[in-house]
Amino acid sequence: MVVSSPVRERKKRETWRLVHAAALRLMTERGFDAVSVDDIVAAAGISRRTFFNYFAGKESVVFDPDPDDPALWATLLAERPAGEPLWSSLREVLIGYTTAAADRMLLQRRVRLASPELAGCSRELADQFWVAVREWAAGHADLDGLRLDLTINAARTVLNTSCPHWDADTGITGLHELLRAGFAFVTPSLPERITS
Amino acid sequence: MVVSSPVRERKKRETWRLVHAAALRLMTERGFDAVSVDDIVAAAGISRRTFFNYFAGKESVVFDPDPDDPALWATLLAERPAGEPLWSSLREVLIGYTTAAADRMLLQRRVRLASPELAGCSRELADQFWVAVREWAAGHADLDGLRLDLTINAARTVLNTSCPHWDADTGITGLHELLRAGFAFVTPSLPERITS
DNA sequence: CGCAGTTCATGCACCGAGTGCAAGTTGCAC
DNA sequence: GTGCAACTTGCACTCGGTGCATGAACTGCG
Numbered sequence: 001m002v003v004s005s006p007v008r009e010r011k012k013r014e015t016w017r018l019v020h021a022a023a024l025r026l027m028t029e030r031g032f033d034a035v036s037v038d039d040i041v042a043a044a045g046i047s048r049r050t051f052f053n054y055f056a057g058k059e060s061v062v063f064d065p066d067p068d069d070p071a072l073w074a075t076l077l078a079e080r081p082a083g084e085p086l087w088s089s090l091r092e093v094l095i096g097y098t099t100a101a102a103d104r105m106l107l108q109r110r111v112r113l114a115s116p117e118l119a120g121c122s123r124e125l126a127d128q129f130w131v132a133v134r135e136w137a138a139g140h141a142d143l144d145g146l147r148l149d150l151t152i153n154a155a156r157t158v159l160n161t162s163c164p165h166w167d168a169d170t171g172i173t174g175l176h177e178l179l180r181a182g183f184a185f186v187t188p189s190l191p192e193r194i195t196s
Numbered sequence: 197m198v199v200s201s202p203v204r205e206r207k208k209r210e211t212w213r214l215v216h217a218a219a220l221r222l223m224t225e226r227g228f229d230a231v232s233v234d235d236i237v238a239a240a241g242i243s244r245r246t247f248f249n250y251f252a253g254k255e256s257v258v259f260d261p262d263p264d265d266p267a268l269w270a271t272l273l274a275e276r277p278a279g280e281p282l283w284s285s286l287r288e289v290l291i292g293y294t295t296a297a298a299d300r301m302l303l304q305r306r307v308r309l310a311s312p313e314l315a316g317c318s319r320e321l322a323d324q325f326w327v328a329v330r331e332w333a334a335g336h337a338d339l340d341g342l343r344l345d346l347t348i349n350a351a352r353t354v355l356n357t358s359c360p361h362w363d364a365d366t367g368i369t370g371l372h373e374l375l376r377a378g379f380a381f382v383t384p385s386l387p388e389r390i391t392s
Numbered sequence: 393c394g395c396a397g398t399t400c401a402t403g404c405a406c407c408g409a410g411t412g413c414a415a416g417t418t419g420c421a422c
Numbered sequence: 423g424t425g426c427a428a429c430t431t432g433c434a435c436t437c438g439g440t441g442c443a444t445g446a447a448c449t450g451c452g
Contacts, residue, residue: 008418048410147381204447253438405440422428
């Protein structure tokens, strides 16, 4: 990862959060489809073209991770003790991440509630999170590709299934209970031990 | 379901298959993005507007089920013996469906191979298939909503994970082996018995 | 057959998402 | 300051998708 000068880096993150906040505020008010990219850039005070420098598309503004998140994932993954079963690692990392990102989880949930048209969109949390998880797991677990993907995608399914059942009034701990129940209900057989 | 006159019904299915075949042929040749809707309608000999009468969008032409499929699902689901565990029912229905739709499974696979841009698209088989499955399961299995969704989405994950690992040279039975292995590997605990 | 009602195909105008390009602006290093 | 690289912006353009109004084809019925 190339670190550009701190000033540029800081401004980029500021702009990212500015646009992100403006977009999600509008979307919670009117719903995803009723907010055009022009609305977002007008509210954020940037040009239309710049929006697409920051986000690959309108959906990305909802689902992309915060610029700081990758470092957070790395920390959470590195904290997992050696020998812990992969399934437990996935559960704990997921709980750790949703805890740290609780505010954004709630925000995303509000956007989804206001935007029934997003129902068909399977993306819940950042896809890039799962890419990072898969990379980590490939190096730490002793499974063939198919079983590795099955395990990770099963964890993904637990999260994606739990979210719509989550009553936001219960707070982030309410989601955690659903996740724990889900991880207990659907467990890949023979939870292998991680190697290193 | 309102049955319109048999002639109209027949022509609609003919047109559907005509457009579908033209679209998938072009997409296997050039890839999803490189085929525009105008290309498709030109190849199929219909108007642009008519295309959108048949398909909700360009993606739908790849992922929508054949007009005959819903009846097939209903048959497969009705054939499941009373008392069979839900997980087994899901496995067998999935194998039955992929058997009957083997040619389209292979075709879809070719389109995906030619279209890396479709990677992020989580849709594998028809979403509507899973809607039908969920409705059936809700009436036959004795599970709360969360566990029901977890079970069905786990089955969905097994399919969606198996497909990319599937070597088409092994034919549809190769996919079936992957599915059986996947269903065995990730099994929701306490496989409840279906009630009626 | 002829007639009315419905379904379907089509053309047209329009909106919004997303991209390529070229020019301008801003921060950075020396 | 000067030169370089990163970033922003405006513009023109392509393409996916929709609303609407019109016309053609099929339907059932007298």
